[in-house]
Amino acid sequence: MPRKLLLMVNPAAGYGKGAKIVGEVEKFLRTNDLVYESFFTKKGQNAKAIVKRRLDESFTDLLVIGGDGTLNDAINGIGDNTQVVVNVISTGTGNDFIKSVDVGSNLLQQLDTLLHGVEKTIDLGVCNERLFHNGVGIGFDGQIVADMKQKKKPLLLWGYGAYLYRVLRILSSYQEKQLSFSIDGKKYTKKVLLLTVANGTTFGGGFVLTPDAKVDDGLLDVCLIERILPWNRFLSLSKLGAGRHGKLEEVSFFKASHVSIEADKKQWMHIDGELLGHPPFEININKKALKVRVRASV
Template sequence: MRRIALIVNPIAGDGKCLRKLPKVEKILTGARVEYTTLMTQSAGHAVLLAKQAAQDGFTTVISMGGDGTLSEVVNGLAGTTCVLGFIPAGSGNDFGRTFGLRSGDVEQACAVIIQEDVREIDLGYTEGKYFLNVAGAGFDAEVGHMANVWGKKYFPGYLAYIASILRQLVRFYPREMHIELDGRMVDTKAWLVAVGNGRFFGGGMMIAPAAEVDDRLFDVCVIGATSKLELLKVLPKVFKGDHVHHQAVKCYRASYVKLSSNSPMVTQADGEILGTLPREFIIAEQRIKVLLPR
């Protein structure tokens, strides 16, 4: 018998998540889905709630919030037998885009929960943190950090990321990077290196259009050194995945990625700032079970 814990971040999406909760409750109750609602109270709380839910015998844990909430729930469930579900109700909602789940569409997300279709997918791991979607270093990490501390205060949804991109363009510049990919060495000057398990980041940017979540490989996208004007031409193409055809962009596949640089470069995983390089990223040995669309 399914026992479901619904972990809700009430402040996700500037309160949009909490406003959508009654609709979610109505849909799940109407479908005779039994669940227990657990509210997060602070950053990091969803990790503890997910861990406790697994220990208390819940078989399925649903994350309702943004990608940050989802990341916390993943880190609480990693290594357990619980099934993960998610209702994208935050500002970015990038992980669900890989599977055609529309941001804020709670009816679609609830339908996936009701259908109970479970799929095992890969988890990334980097020095104490699991990630489900995209990690990396450089310009994207700086933009993500700025979006969290500044952009989301003034702009809704993907506009927070666009505004943060423009602001970071003033201060950021390409850095020399050393990239190790399953033993292959690549030295290059780059704006960013994205390590993708999923396809989207940054509020809808398809940075790794060929990524598959169950192939035991990362899709690694390197946007090499180019002028800021040229970068401005490349970035809009990322939303459709067309940036991969640009001469400054190189794509690789690997299960082990190590990034290092002589210059300070911020790193991130699923939007969470982790510190600076060097850093290793690996495909975790244990997968995670996730409720996904048919």
């Protein structure tokens, strides 16, 4: 069956990177005789609904130009249509998804994957009926996303620099809050710096919070970080970046099928880097839920 692509472009992703490269991508599609239709997302627009409406049976592929949040909208628009293959051109500030799924690390590699890659079936998480490809986070990292949503970026800082500024500022002052949750039915009430429920490995553009996570193992990976004194947090930051924080006594890892988080208006939560709101949340794994085109093995 000849391939036909629906091209979804977030022009604002990566502070305008999506808009800058779309012409090059479309030229590549035409040069390689790939049939496509395209649309651009807009702020405040329901991109999920547009994907759901436009992605009819004539399309074999969805090509997403954007960051992790754009991809989250896309997969929720696809829903249970497991025949469509997702292709990714990453233009966000974090691009955490491509750290767990090898689609290539730059535009040339990702275009080659689009043309010559192979299909890989991966799991998706489900949080209160919303799908996620990478993970959800509550506590410290949820507060960072809330802060980015509610406040202007710092002057003279862009992209990942603006994000890292907020990480360091909030890290020094964030107060752990008591959280009640259960993992596969076992209940916990703890003072939590961070609780991440993941399908992928990496968050915040480079923090390997769940280093053992696999996107096709049928399980969620949970990283729990309890109370760490403020001056020790900065010493632990490099371990988070390298995925070596498992040696810290405040850190616990779990493999799970279901995570339940009780109602708490003091806690913020994100899903794939986008603000989700406050608990309660029910989180499950949806096995073999999405086809992604990845680099062919060499």
